[in-house]
Amino acid sequence: MKRDKFMKVSLVKSDFPIFDEYPNLVYLDNAATSQKPHTVIDAVKQFYVKYNANIHRGIYKLSENATQKYENVRSKVAGFIGCDDPKEIIFTKNTNEAINLIVYGWARVNLKKGDIVVLSEMEHHANIVPWIRLKQELGINLYFVPLTSDYGLDYKKILAQGFDLSKIKLVSIAHVSNVLGTINPVSEIVKFLKENKLSVKVCIDAAQSVPHLPIDIRDLDCDFLTFSAHKMLGPSGVGVLWARLKLLESMEPFLAGSHMILKVFRDNVIFADFPDKFEAGTANLEGVVGFGAAIDYLNKLGMQNVFEHDQTLMKYGLQELSGIDGLKLFGLKEAKNRIAIFSFGFEGIHPHDIAQILDEDNIAIRSGHHCAQPLMDSIKQSATARASCYIYNSKEDLDKLVMGLKKVKQTLGI
Amino acid sequence: MNKTLYREIILEHFRNPLNFGEILDADFIVDEDNPLCGDSVHLTGKVNKGKLTDIKFKGEGCVISRAAGSIMTEYIKNKTIKEIRNFNQKDFLSLIEIPLTVTRLKCALLPFSALQKALK
Numbered sequence A: 001m002k003r004d005k006f007m008k009v010s011l012v013k014s015d016f017p018i019f020d021e022y023p024n025l026v027y028l029d030n031a032a033t034s035q036k037p038h039t040v041i042d043a044v045k046q047f048y049v050k051y052n053a054n055i056h057r058g059i060y061k062l063s064e065n066a067t068q069k070y071e072n073v074r075s076k077v078a079g080f081i082g083c084d085d086p087k088e089i090i091f092t093k094n095t096n097e098a099i100n101l102i103v104y105g106w107a108r109v110n111l112k113k114g115d116i117v118v119l120s121e122m123e124h125h126a127n128i129v130p131w132i133r134l135k136q137e138l139g140i141n142l143y144f145v146p147l148t149s150d151y152g153l154d155y156k157k158i159l160a161q162g163f164d165l166s167k168i169k170l171v172s173i174a175h176v177s178n179v180l181g182t183i184n185p186v187s188e189i190v191k192f193l194k195e196n197k198l199s200v201k202v203c204i205d206a207a208q209s210v211p212h213l214p215i216d217i218r219d220l221d222c223d224f225l226t227f228s229a230h231k232m233l234g235p236s237g238v239g240v241l242w243a244r245l246k247l248l249e250s251m252e253p254f255l256a257g258s259h260m261i262l263k264v265f266r267d268n269v270i271f272a273d274f275p276d277k278f279e280a281g282t283a284n285l286e287g288v289v290g291f292g293a294a295i296d297y298l299n300k301l302g303m304q305n306v307f308e309h310d311q312t313l314m315k316y317g318l319q320e321l322s323g324i325d326g327l328k329l330f331g332l333k334e335a336k337n338r339i340a341i342f343s344f345g346f347e348g349i350h351p352h353d354i355a356q357i358l359d360e361d362n363i364a365i366r367s368g369h370h371c372a373q374p375l376m377d378s379i380k381q382s383a384t385a386r387a388s389c390y391i392y393n394s395k396e397d398l399d400k401l402v403m404g405l406k407k408v409k410q411t412l413g414i
Numbered sequence B: 001m002n003k004t005l006y007r008e009i010i011l012e013h014f015r016n017p018l019n020f021g022e023i024l025d026a027d028f029i030v031d032e033d034n035p036l037c038g039d040s041v042h043l044t045g046k047v048n049k050g051k052l053t054d055i056k057f058k059g060e061g062c063v064i065s066r067a068a069g070s071i072m073t074e075y076i077k078n079k080t081i082k083e084i085r086n087f088n089q090k091d092f093l094s095l096i097e098i099p100l101t102v103t104r105l106k107c108a109l110l111p112f113s114a115l116q117k118a119l120k
């Protein structure tokens, strides 16, 4: 890739105060959470300094301003994913809560015993465990789409399972795998479902895609989309559910209480219209406002540039890691349809030791099952080591990772 | 940072663990695992006249849990069950002498937890 297309990492990096605090930090655990730029930290602080009041129903100026700040971010989020109507954006605590809202607000009301929900073997626990609970409660069935030999989804297999295809009501899958880095072809899958006359809803866990790829829900053509602010430069404690208007109309609240009502009687309640209906209680106001600053930051960089930066690191990382003797990579070896998330291991070495030895040189990676135990089972590993990149990472960071891995091999004598 | 975690002595126990394997005609067999990281340990032993005459361990694990298994089994072998009952977590940790973070403590304790299970 040409140099001029490559974002000026040094400039980006100077926006992140954590790297002033720890100049030697090589942070490669971005799939878990991202670092935060000044602008986001300042926005959170400024909210407390200038705007702090509870939102909605406040008659005084301060509360009105706070409400406006909060609602502005709803519009920003909508714009960021190509959604025309901010009413379709529901703020949650994180992706987990957004998926639970779909499970309890939509699926629990609309599915019945014997219906099938299709998941995949590469799902995060966030997109598995709530479905298992619903299965236990309603007696629905779950089908897990298996992996292809090159770590993609063998989704066409659903036609050959012998089950009644009209029972499939929902397909809920990750856009990008947090372990393998695979980008699943969402719009192709939606097209495939339509061509086969499957009238199903499609839910996309976009926790790992919204931070790295330009996302447009009109292109994806899905029905639900979920993601978390903290993986895309924003504060923790803020997540998003986007759903089509029609679906939101048919959904029950997941949490009930204050703020989500129109009128409360002693023995009855009329819910507010959405989005309020799905946002019970006082929200993470400063977090949402900080999330707005994160979106501004990403928009300024341009998501196409963010993606190209990722692809440059992805290609470089694949090339360099494949040069390490004995390293086994779990993910597409070809430099396409994947992002710069690298899961790997060495025979006979526990990933915890890899992570710990790298930490001696301030290289932060993750090791473990990455909240994807069914996937670990599919790839026959109890754990993997995982390095994942973001906008402030450079090729030099990957060089340090490679050097660190050589040290791991040397230390442990393999 | 943790410069001393992978000391040569620990690495030596990892590469060439003592008492590694399985006793086929064992008097006790216990399994213990750490769901956090998928480590597991399989402990087998022989007891004669109140004395632990042989002990072996095997399993999948990190450097810490394997070195801890090696050091611990070597230490308790040929001790009486009474002595082994008095061997507490603190003794165990001072024996293995590894500076541990909270997460790694669980790795180190795996063989010790298996031993506690066996003593029950």
Ligand SMILES: Cc1ncc(COP(=O)(O)O)c(C=O)c1O
Binding pocket: A031, A032, A094, A095, A096, A097, A124, A126, A127, A174, A176, A177, A178, A205, A207, A208, A228, A239, A371
């Ligand atoms: C693919 C995927 N889904 C869901 C989640 C859960 O995100 P959160 O912890 O913000 O709810 C994660 C993050 O760990 C993820 O990578």
